[in-house]
Amino acid sequence: MAGGAAGAAGAAGAAGAGGAGGLSDGELVERFSHVTVDRDTAAFYRGWLHHELLLNYCDDCGHWAHPPRPMCPACWSTKVTARPVSGRGTVHLLMLLHQGPAAPDVDYLAGPYPVVTVELDEQVGLRFTSTVTGCPAAEIAIGMPVELHWIDRHGAPFPVFRPIPEPGVTPS
Numbered sequence: 001m002a003g004g005a006a007g008a009a010g011a012a013g014a015a016g017a018g019g020a021g022g023l024s025d026g027e028l029v030e031r032f033s034h035v036t037v038d039r040d041t042a043a044f045y046r047g048w049l050h051h052e053l054l055l056n057y058c059d060d061c062g063h064w065a066h067p068p069r070p071m072c073p074a075c076w077s078t079k080v081t082a083r084p085v086s087g088r089g090t091v092h093l094l095m096l097l098h099q100g101p102a103a104p105d106v107d108y109l110a111g112p113y114p115v116v117t118v119e120l121d122e123q124v125g126l127r128f129t130s131t132v133t134g135c136p137a138a139e140i141a142i143g144m145p146v147e148l149h150w151i152d153r154h155g156a157p158f159p160v161f162r163p164i165p166e167p168g169v170t171p172s
């Protein structure tokens with residue numbers, strides 16, 4: 001919102017995590033002002049800045065869980081850490097929105113906007129919801145293999161999916 005000159009000098013001397021991950025909590029909240037960044041989701045959104053999809057992994061029982069919560073839903077351990085997932089999975093659920101909330105690169109008039117929930121390869125039931133790019137909406141199908149891809153939205157990286165070409169199939 002405010003005048004553009006803030007930025008670079010902001011991160012008050014905190015050593016360690018380099019690059020965009022060095023943002024203070026306050027700067028992270030400002031960068032993702034369109035979503036709720038709190039103690040539970042900070043690592044998740046920080047990962048976006050590095051093009052990493054970090055989901056919570058339980059160090060006690062090995063269970064992945066999303067959305068981020070401070071406790072493992074399988075064993076109630078609080079030893080959960082945000083770890084990168086491969087980003088590969090299959091389309092589990094598909095919705096085509098013909099109208100909805102405005103988003104920077106979403107034009108409902110140009111055609112339906114696909115919303116997909118992808119079941120990630122890491123674990124049965126581990127799902128992440130976003131959209132699919134690089135493929136006409138009419139060609140997206142349940143069970144389609146997809147991989148993580150990053151676009152820019154709201155001035156920050158945003159995780160989406162794109163189709164993985166099936167091995168041995170040559171595009172016509």
Ligand SMILES: [Zn+2]
Pocket residue numbers: 058059060061062063072073074075076077
């Ligand atoms: Zn657990």
